Amino acid sequence: MQDYDNVRGDMYPMPWDMAPIHRQNNPLFMLARTAQSVEEFVATLRRRVRGQAQPVWLSSSLYPQYYTKTYHYQTDGWLSDRSARIYEHNTEVLFLGRQDAMQRTSLLPIASYMREAALAGRSPRDMKLLEVAAGTGRFHTFIKDAYPEMPSVVSDLSPFYLARARNNLNYWRALRQPGRRLGGVxxxxxxxxxxTAxxxxxxxxxxxxxxxxVYLFHELPEAIRRRAATEFFRVLKPGxxxxxxxxxxxxxxPSWDKSIGLFGDFNEPYYxxxxxxxxxxxxxxxGFMCDTKYLCSATKTLSFRKPLE
Ligand SMILES: C[S@@+](CC[C@H](N)C(=O)[O-])C[C@H]1O[C@@H](n2cnc3c(N)ncnc32)[C@H](O)[C@@H]1O
Known part of the structure; x- marks a missing residue:
């Protein structure tokens, strides 16, 4: 309902994946994803009951130590094509179909920023957006759908998730901006x-x-959260x-306070x-100034502004 109100209030467009021709409405596509998800749920549950996470298959000193944990007991952690392929379906099921809608709350402060910029004579074409830890890039397609002309960078530590993000962005363009040359990859x-980290x-x-x-900070050790915030400040322009x-x-x-920590039992050591x-x-x-806060079900969106020099 909150999502629909935001669409009606012109804060962002109707979710583009609702188009009947979207691949997620193809029964064969859905069947394949559902079969993979059920298999993953059983494997995850087994590890959860035993309290034993699977060690990640890839040994690499390129990644920080906290990153190679298999969060949520998921198979391969963030480091396989299989993990990236089933991530979206699994999280939608986990959040009972609310995941996309909760993420779209992030579009509210962006819409306010764009309106303010428009008053100053700037258009999305003149701006640049970085999404950090973008995962499979699914949310990034909603940003693109709202602001197709804004150049953007999609980042994550996992090359497997980035490859999936590229696939998602290509699919979005083919469906929503066919034949249009938006530049970039x-x-x-x-x-x-x-x-990048x-x-x-x-x-x-x-x-x-x-x-x-989106959905990164709960997976980071406290000291790394601070370093990430410092980096966000560094790469942002004043304002x-x-x-x-x-x-x-x-x-x-407040009524959730007693149970909220339980999610930490799903191999979420920093939750x-x-x-x-x-x-x-x-x-x-x-150095940031606090700006806005929105709640949507189990998620919250905060915005912070870098002061003008
Ligand atoms: C819970 S997923 C969220 C993905 C996406 N933002 C979403 O909401 O669907 C966490 C993502 O953060 C990435 N990640 C974890 N630690 C990271 C770090 N230190 N730097 C960059 N990406 C990181 C993982 O590879 C994974 O894709």
């Missing part, structure tokens, strides 16, 4: 698919107008905005620390 308007972003200072980060979307925390929905961490204080400490 595959003419999707994504100037780069960037393999949130806490050490590969790129110069003050490159972006907007940094968006730029961070949009941070993640799980609700203690006090956001209990996350729910009690003061995100506003972290962002203020590195």
């Amino acid at each position: 595959d003419d999707t308007g994504v100037t780069r698919f960037l393999q 949130a806490e050490q972003i590969d790129g110069p200072d003050q490159e972006y107008d907007l940094v968006v980060c 730029g905005m961070v949009v941070l979307t993640d799980s609700v925390q203690l006090g956001d929905r 209990r620390n996350y729910v009690s961490c003061d995100l506003g204080a972290i962002f203020e400490e590195v």
Whole structure:
């Protein structure tokens, strides 16, 4: 309902994946995804009952130690094509069909930013957005659908998830902007698919107008959250905005406070620390000003502004 109200209020377009010709409405596509998801749910449940996560198959010193945990007991953690292929379906099931709608709350502060920019005579074409830890890029397609002309960078640490994101962006373009040359990789308007860590972003200072980060902070150790916030500040232009979307925390929905930490039992080692961490204080400490807060079911979206110099 909240999602629909936002569409009616002209904050963002009707979700493009509702088009009847979208592949997710093809019964064969859905059947294949459902079969893979059921298989994954059984494997995950087995590990959860035993309390034993599977070690990740890939040994690499290129990744931080906390990253190679198999969060949620999922097979291969973030490091396989199989994991990336089933991620969207699994999380939609886990959140009882609310995942996309919760993520789209991130479009609210972006819409306010765009309106403010329009008053100053700037258009999305003149801006640049970075999505950090974009995963399979599914949410990025909703950003693109709202602002197809805005150049953007899709980043994540997992090359497997980035490859999936490229596939999703190509599919979005084929369906929504057929034949249109948006520039960047595959003419999707994504100037780069960037393999980089949130806490050490590969790129110069003050490159972006907007940094968006969805469902990452609850998976980071506290010190890394601070480093990521510092990096967001560094890569943003003065006046730029961070949009941070993640799980609700203690006090956001007081009636959930007693049970909220239980999600930490799903091999989410930093979740209990996350729910009690003061995100506003972290962002203020590195120089941001707190801006807006929206709640949508189990998710919240915060925005922070980098002061104008
Ligand atoms: C829970 S998923 C969220 C993905 C996507 N934002 C979404 O909402 O669907 C977490 C993602 O963060 C990425 N990730 C985890 N730690 C990271 C880090 N330090 N830097 C960049 N990406 C990271 C993982 O590879 C994974 O794709």
